Amino acid sequence: MEIHVYDTYVKAKDGHTMHFDVITGEKNHDKAIQYGKEWLKTVGEANATMTTNECQFCHSQGAPEPVERAIKEKGYFIQKMEGCP
Numbered sequence: 001m002e003i004h005v006y007d008t009y010v011k012a013k014d015g016h017t018m019h020f021d022v023i024t025g026e027k028n029h030d031k032a033i034q035y036g037k038e039w040l041k042t043v044g045e046a047n048a049t050m051t052t053n054e055c056q057f058c059h060s061q062g063a064p065e066p067v068e069r070a071i072k073e074k075g076y077f078i079q080k081m082e083g084c085p
Contacts, residue, residue: 001025001068003077006032007058010040010048012083018045019081022055025071029057035076043085
């Protein structure tokens, strides 16, 4: 499965920056933002701003099995990088 990685930097409500990748099975920027917002709700950051300014397409690649499984189940995978709960 080919996956598409969207590099994302979002300001949290306490002011720190959360860096994460939104990984999808389709190259669709609007969907990546939607998925990122869904995930932000699950970590208590529903009001964080996430637009094309915060979320940029990075690259496409093959998917490791756990990522592919998550995408098949939810449509996306979040790779936490820095400052994420």
